[in-house]
Amino acid sequence: MMSLKALIFDVDGTLADTERDGHRVAFNAAFAAVGLDWHWSEDLYGELLAVTGGKERIRYYLQHHHPQWLEQQGIEQTIIALHESKTAHYQMLVKDGAIPLRPGIQRLLQEARDRAITLAIATTTTHSNVAHLLQATLGAHSLEWFAVIGAGDVVPAKKPAPDIYHYVMQQLGLSPQHCLAIEDSAQGLQAAHAAGIATLITFNGYTREDTFDGALAVLDHLGEPDQPCQQLAGSCRCGTYVTLEALRNCLS
Ligand code: XBP
Numbered sequence: 305m306m307s308l309k310a311l312i313f314d315v316d317g318t319l320a321d322t323e324r325d326g327h328r329v330a331f332n333a334a335f336a337a338v339g340l341d342w343h344w345s346e347d348l349y350g351e352l353l354a355v356t357g358g359k360e361r362i363r364y365y366l367q368h369h370h371p372q373w374l375e376q377q378g379i380e381q382t383i384i385a386l387h388e389s390k391t392a393h394y395q396m397l398v399k400d401g402a403i404p405l406r407p408g409i410q411r412l413l414q415e416a417r418d419r420a421i422t423l424a425i426a427t428t429t430t431h432s433n434v435a436h437l438l439q440a441t442l443g444a445h446s447l448e449w450f451a452v453i454g455a456g457d458v459v460p461a462k463k464p465a466p467d468i469y470h471y472v473m474q475q476l477g478l479s480p481q482h483c484l485a486i487e488d489s490a491q492g493l494q495a496a497h498a499a500g501i502a503t504l505i506t507f508n509g510y511t512r513e514d515t516f517d518g519a520l521a522v523l524d525h526l527g528e529p530d531q532p533c534q535q536l537a538g539s540c541r542c543g544t545y546v547t548l549e550a551l552r553n554c555l556s
């Protein structure tokens with residue numbers, strides 16, 4: 305029997321719908337602030353999400369839409385500066401309360417804390433973005449709820465590489481059999497699976513059509529007693545809202 309010891313959460317798209325109304329808006333604000341006429345529409349951003357990591361995403365956008373920019377001297381510094389500005393804009397949006405948690409997140413986090421299940425985060429975004437989101441939604445001390453926050457450039461290869469999950473498990477001192485990941489995208493699922501971790505998916509508007517083969521369950525969200533979730537695939541029976549008990553049963 306495998307026993308559940310830790311839940312490892314992705315952030316963007318999983319804890320909150322940060323991409324469309326947060327990161328995308330912040331990228332556009334950073335471009336506009338230096339007079340660039342680049343604009344990432346909701347549809348274009350969906351394509352750019354093929355690449356994880358904000359700096360990597362800007363580079364990918366240039367490759368496909370303005371390749372001549374990549375020839376310029378100092379382009380790497382430009383990308384870094386744009387990304388820093390984007391991060392500042394993103395954090396202002398989050399602080400303003402523009403981005404709520406998805407259904408069931410707060411409830412499941414609380415249930416895990418009550419039952420002494422370890423909580424951790426494995427994300428592609430920066431530690432500081434995670435801190436802003438947690439503080440704005442769950443309060444000033446919520447960072448302390450998480451035993452490990454694996455974020456951003458702490459590993460060189462971002463999802464779908466498994467590196468961030470390996471890092472988190474190493475810090476936790478746990479093997480994959482005792483962990484369960486919660487993700488929203490195919491890249492996230494690939495990363496967790498490549499690290500040997502069973503994964504539950506809560507998809508969103510951008511990831512609905514992704515391939516989620518092998519996921520424990522594929523749900524529209526974690527659900528609440530008064531807001532039932534819908535399960536589209538997976539053999540783990542989650543009912544109308546995901547409880548720790550259901551997750552424990554899925555792993556055993
Ligand atoms: C989501 C991402 C991130 C964000 C932007 O990662 O791919 O790149 O879109 O964040 P995850 P940064 O779902 O793993 O959290 O600009 O800070 O990279």
Ligand code: MG
Binds near residue numbers: 316317318487489492
């Ligand atoms: Mg995600």
